[in-house]
Amino acid sequence: MIYIFVCYGFLLSAMMGLIASWVDRKLTARIQYRVGPPFFQPWFDLIKLSGKELLIPTTALRQVFLTAPVFGLASVILASTILWLNDLHASQSFVGDLIVVVYLLMIPSICIMIGGFASGNPLAGLGSSREMKLILSYELPFILAVLVPVIKSGYSLRLNDILAFQMQHGVMITSLSGFLAFLVCVLCIQAKLGLVPFDMPEAETEIVGGPLIEYSGICLAIFKLMKYMLLFVLPFFVIILFWGGWRLTGVHLWLGLLKYIIFILLVVVIRNTNPRVRVDQAMRFFWGTLTGLSSIAVLLAWIGK
Amino acid sequence: MSVRVQALLKSPWIFHLSTGSCNNCDIEILDCLTPRFDVERFGMLLAGSIRHADVLVVTGSASRKCIPRMKQIYEQMPKPCFVVAIGECALSRGMFIQSYNCPLPIDKIIPVDVYIPGCPPKPEAIIAGIMKLVKKTEEGLKNKQAV
Numbered sequence A: 001m002i003y004i005f006v007c008y009g010f011l012l013s014a015m016m017g018l019i020a021s022w023v024d025r026k027l028t029a030r031i032q033y034r035v036g037p038p039f040f041q042p043w044f045d046l047i048k049l050s051g052k053e054l055l056i057p058t059t060a061l062r063q064v065f066l067t068a069p070v071f072g073l074a075s076v077i078l079a080s081t082i083l084w085l086n087d088l089h090a091s092q093s094f095v096g097d098l099i100v101v102v103y104l105l106m107i108p109s110i111c112i113m114i115g116g117f118a119s120g121n122p123l124a125g126l127g128s129s130r131e132m133k134l135i136l137s138y139e140l141p142f143i144l145a146v147l148v149p150v151i152k153s154g155y156s157l158r159l160n161d162i163l164a165f166q167m168q169h170g171v172m173i174t175s176l177s178g179f180l181a182f183l184v185c186v187l188c189i190q191a192k193l194g195l196v197p198f199d200m201p202e203a204e205t206e207i208v209g210g211p212l213i214e215y216s217g218i219c220l221a222i223f224k225l226m227k228y229m230l231l232f233v234l235p236f237f238v239i240i241l242f243w244g245g246w247r248l249t250g251v252h253l254w255l256g257l258l259k260y261i262i263f264i265l266l267v268v269v270i271r272n273t274n275p276r277v278r279v280d281q282a283m284r285f286f287w288g289t290l291t292g293l294s295s296i297a298v299l300l301a302w303i304g305k
Numbered sequence B: 001m002s003v004r005v006q007a008l009l010k011s012p013w014i015f016h017l018s019t020g021s022c023n024n025c026d027i028e029i030l031d032c033l034t035p036r037f038d039v040e041r042f043g044m045l046l047a048g049s050i051r052h053a054d055v056l057v058v059t060g061s062a063s064r065k066c067i068p069r070m071k072q073i074y075e076q077m078p079k080p081c082f083v084v085a086i087g088e089c090a091l092s093r094g095m096f097i098q099s100y101n102c103p104l105p106i107d108k109i110i111p112v113d114v115y116i117p118g119c120p121p122k123p124e125a126i127i128a129g130i131m132k133l134v135k136k137t138e139e140g141l142k143n144k145q146a147v
């Protein structure tokens, strides 16, 4: 267990996340006719940040300010461990791990929010309140969309059963309800990752980094690492739910990699072709269009489409 | 020590501070981020908050109102860090040298590592200056290790 926790849950996911973030930056640069950063840029950024001085503002709540990033990173590592467990030790997975993962994947956003409020900076407070509104808006369609594979696999809350169902009856994404739910998930993940068009909590050009504004040194490095890891863990979760997972044997390894690359490309293209929306527009979008779409998907799944 | 400075040289994030410039220098700095010059290939990014920055880029002639704020900004920047002065104003106050409002050049207020002259300097000159800073620091590290 410890082995999976360290090697797969942390190291492998972090590596994948760092590479994905480089792909994201490089592709963004190429789309804008720039050269883009060298391959090891994310590693350099992390090493540099962890070597810098850590400043704590006098207005900050010290303990909360310092522990928020640690909790965020820990929950991401736990979530990715549970996801890898399905691949490596399927017998050790437990009923309800789907719910646990959904909860764990919500904690990073909450940690960013709490860290922002604890720093005592008005701009960070503004960013945190936007983050809170964003969490409230995307969680509803996301959970509705996650219900679709649950319903289709015969009301099972175990990721392993969902994977087994997809092995026998084909992947979820090929059915109509599965496809709709997948689309909703992609957009919710864009918001969960805090990327354009849903990056208003961090809006560099308006509120200079939002909740992260007062963070420096190692704490900022932990937050960055957490975000890089989310860039791997969230797509991985959706691939397990809708796209038959990622097995580490033979041809499935490369197929899994291909699925993940397609996913990252989708995220990068959405990020580069859309302007930032306002909070009220995002809420209307998530509570209106996407909740409607995911409700239709749930209904379709219920009648067996 | 040296690993963290080396990593810093590979990803210097820039914070841009204008202390009463005529805005020409600021526009030239922003030019460096455009597709034509693209400083991201050296790992440089424009940081929004001084807490994330490694290089403080100062332009302008340090007016009386700006001096305390400049000191405060410098103190808020997490160390180790560098300071780059850009433009004739920042170097020697340029044509404002006789002004009642500009008592001191910037390097008498905060330590400056690189001076980039010009009114305004070209983006090429700015990039060359910052790369000189990187080279100089790398060589300094090497000499230190040799000794």
Ligand code: SF4
Residues within 6 Å of the ligand: B020, B021, B022, B023, B024, B025, B059, B060, B086, B087, B088, B089, B090, B094, B118, B119, B120
């Ligand atoms: S150096 Fe020249 S261009 Fe730059 S701020 Fe001064 S007057 Fe303006």
